[in-house]
Structure formats: structure tokens, C-alpha cells
Amino acid sequence: MSDPVGETGAATAQVAEIIAGDPFARYLGIELLDLRPGHSRMAMVLRSHMDNFNGLPHGGAIFTLADAAFAAASNARGTVAVALSMTIHYLTSPASGTRLIAEATESRLGRRVAFYDITVASEDGQPVARCQGVVQRSAQAVMRRQGQGAAP
Numbered sequence: 001m002s003d004p005v006g007e008t009g010a011a012t013a014q015v016a017e018i019i020a021g022d023p024f025a026r027y028l029g030i031e032l033l034d035l036r037p038g039h040s041r042m043a044m045v046l047r048s049h050m051d052n053f054n055g056l057p058h059g060g061a062i063f064t065l066a067d068a069a070f071a072a073a074s075n076a077r078g079t080v081a082v083a084l085s086m087t088i089h090y091l092t093s094p095a096s097g098t099r100l101i102a103e104a105t106e107s108r109l110g111r112r113v114a115f116y117d118i119t120v121a122s123e124d125g126q127p128v129a130r131c132q133g134v135v136q137r138s139a140q141a142v143m144r145r146q147g148q149g150a151a152p
Contacts, residue, residue, distance in 0.1 A: 011078025012036060015142055019072050028061065030068050038106030038114075040072035043123075045099045056093045063088055065102045066118045066131045073104035073116060074135040075142050081114065081135035088131045099123040104133075112137055 016035050019025065028050075034041040042065060050061040066088060074081035094100065100120055108115040118131035 011142070012076050015072070015076050015078060018142060019068075022068075024064075025068050028064060030065060032072065033101070035072055035076050037077045038073055038109065039104065040069045040076060041101060041103045042069045042072065043099060043101050046094060046096050048096050051096055057096060057098075059088075059090060062090070062100065062120055062129055063131075065100055066104075066120050066129060067133075069102035069104040070116055070118050070131070070133045070135075073106060074114060074133070074137075078142055080138045080140045080142055082138075084113070084134045084136050086118075086131060086133040088129050090129050091127045094122055094126070094128050100128060110137075 012035055016032060019032050019035070028044055029047070030042055030044045032040070032042055044061075044065045046057040046061065050058050052058040067083075067086060070083065070086060074083075099122070101123060102118060102120045104116050104118045106114055107117050114135050114137055116133040116135070118133060119127065120129040120131070121127050
């Protein structure tokens, strides 16, 4: 008989390695803090090159961090999950240099779809954004894509 906990742990470790090798996340300085099935925490420091024309952090940078946490949590079971939708509500505009923490939590797991709540906050707990996401789940195992390297 197989050990589901051991298999889940191995799958989560493989997904963590793949996430660490994501070139866009690395470019933005996104780091994985915690990963387990249905849950993730990721962090990113808002840098000046992420500012918009108003001199404030670009909403797209904040959304990208939330999306990365959403993707990590939804794929952490080791099977492919692809986003069907994601909505975001911006609550405040943090200053450049702020370290943000995004936390994604599974709120409902179905056979074909799953639902997630994602929060983005400053490191000191000031809420920045709230998101909801829906994924379509498959039975296909998450695998590193050819040409995608591990984190340096």
C-alpha cells in the first residue's frame, strides 16, 4: 500500500523546485516561504523599477505576486492546475521598498475545480490586496518544462 503523505510530500518538494526555477518569478525576486497542498506563502520586495507612471508600485507587480502564490498552492498536490479566473481588490498602495507577503489558501477542493483565497499584505501585516482564484484541475503530473532550469 502506498503512503499518501510521503507521496504528497515528494510531489510538493518537486513543485517547490519547479517554482524556484520560474524565470519570471526569479526576475521579480519572488521567493517561496511555505508550500503544502492547498497552501502557499511567497514574498517579494517592491523595487523602484516596479513603479507605475504615478511613482507607486504597479498593480501588475502586486497581482503577479498573488498569482504566483495562487499557482503554487493549486499545483502543490503534484497535479497540474490551471487558472480559470482570478480577481483582485487593491486595498492600499504600499511604498516602494516594502516587502510583501502573499498567502494563498484553498477554500474548496473539487474533482475538477478548486477555489482559493489569496491575501497580499506588507511584512508588518498591513493588508494590500485580496484575491479569489479558481483553477481547473487535471490528473496530469506537474513536471519541469524543457528549458526551465532550477534556481541558481
